[in-house]
Amino acid sequence: MLAATLVFIVLLCAGVFFRVPYAEMxxxxxxxxxGSADxxxxxxxxxxxxxxxxxxLNMTTVRVTGADYRMNLFEAVYGWLTHDNVVVPHETLYPDGKTEEESTQENAEEFSQSQESAKVAALRELDIPVASRVVVAAVVKGAPAEDVLHAGDVIRAVDGTAVEEPGDVADLVVEREPGEKVVFTIVPADEAEAxxxxxxxPRTTExxxxxxxxxxxDGRAVVxxxxxTDHTFPFTIDIHLADVGGPSAGLMFALGIVDKLTPGDLTGGEFVAGTGTIDEAGEVGPIGGIEMKLVGARNAGAEYFLTPSANCATAASDTPEGLTLVKVDTIEDATGALERIREGDTAELPACTTG
Known part of the structure; x- marks a missing residue:
């Protein structure tokens, strides 16, 4: 009895104090x-x-443990045994030794970009013109362009040649030899914003x-x-949602914008959730944590879940009871699926399969 008690105490201490390189989703x-938030x-x-x-039209999220948090052995085992949670190697969520601050900043930038892409995709789906322009997205610290060009400056031309795509800028710069000068025709960021x-x-260019x-x-010329790319919208669209990061809400934001800008009702009053990145052309991309998002959606009351096709096999292998998966590749696929849901024609919905 004494030996068994001592062994139990040792195992208990090991479980509590022994840290393992895993994180939890x-x-x-x-x-x-x-609807509304806050x-x-x-x-x-x-x-x-x-x-x-x-x-x-619910967007879904995943909770993750912080970059600095180290699970103990008991927490890892409990997570493995709990159906609704997933324990993964720490480096899966925080590769290359990223700090929590760095990860949060990256997620915030991706979230901001997803909102921009969602607006463009939604308006193009509705055939509403969206003007685009080439801008300075970032300036490398210590580079020749530092303090000369600034993030948000609109680039009209390089050495007198007009630019239409971001790639045009690099193509024109590399025509020079290192050490040569390049002339940028720009609209300063503050004037472009005003x-x-x-x-x-804009009233002025420089x-x-x-x-x-x-x-x-490789020794090529760089600045x-x-x-x-930045966009000028014909009216104001603001997305207000705090404490969310990453790009995976893009599809649902785009569908929400489409619904608000069109007469009628996109959902027919049904509870639809979903996930997926979206680009400016309306293409829907895969996301991480699909299993967790399915559980969160079903717990909230969703009956249908718009699923990126690349996530379909994983989602279909463990779908919460009562939740119907709908495969989508584009925003057009999503609006078409919502039309079928609205009309009760659910037998024709594109389904996710494990194959």
């Missing part, structure tokens, strides 16, 4: 993109007529000169900026 909250509408549209909506808010054309340097990897 669990179902997070779901939010109706047609007393404020998730989607706020001004400058264009909107229409009443019913039902749910013009967008006032719904007018020409700034940057001396190129050799890239460390140390990352070019990107």
């Amino acid at each position: 669990s179902p997070g909250p779901t939010v109706n993109t047609l 007393g404020e509408p998730v989607l706020q549209i001004s400058g264009r007529p909107t229409y009443p909506t019913t039902g749910h 013009a967008e808010k006032a719904r007018r054309e 020409q700034v000169t940057v001396t190129t340097e050799a890239a460390e990897d 140390g900026i990352q070019a990107g």
Whole structure:
């Protein structure tokens, strides 16, 4: 008895104090993109007529343990035995030794980009024109462009040649030899922002000169900026949702915008949840933590779940009872599926399979 008690105490202490290199994922909250969060509408549209909506178009989330948190052995075993949670290697959630702060910042940037892409995809789905422009997305610290070009500057031309896509900027810069000068025709970020808010054309452009340097990897001429695309919308669309990160809400934001901007009811009053990244062309991409999102959606009351096709096999292998998976590849697929749900024609819904 004494020996058994001592062994038990040793095992108990080991379970409590022995840390293992794992992290845990669990179902997070779901939010109706047609509704409110923290007393404020998730989607706020001004400058264009909107229409009443019913039902749910819920985006879904996953809770994860922090980067600095180290599970003990008991927590890991409990997580493995609990159906609704998933225990994964720590490096799966925080690769390359990322800190929690770095991960949070990256997630915030992805979330912001997903909102921008959702707006563009939704408006293009409705055949509403969206103007785009090439901008300075980031400036490398210590690079020749630092303090000369700034994030948000609109790039009109490089060495007098107009640019239409972000890739045009690099193509024109590398035509120079390292050490040569490149002239950028820009609209400064503050003027571009003021013009967008006032719904007018920018009043001023500037020409700034940057001396190129050799890239460390291949010696080509660079100035140390990352070019990107910014959009000018014909009216204001604001997305208000705090404490959420990552790109996986893009599809549901886009569908919420479409619903608010079109007469009628996209869901027919049904409870639909879903997930998926979305790009500006309306293509839906895969996400992580699909198992957790299915559980969270069903717990919230969802009956249908819009599922990126690349996640279908995993989702179909363990679907919560009462939840119907709907496979989607594009925003057009999603709106078509919602039409079938609205009309009660659910037998024709594209299904997820394990194959």
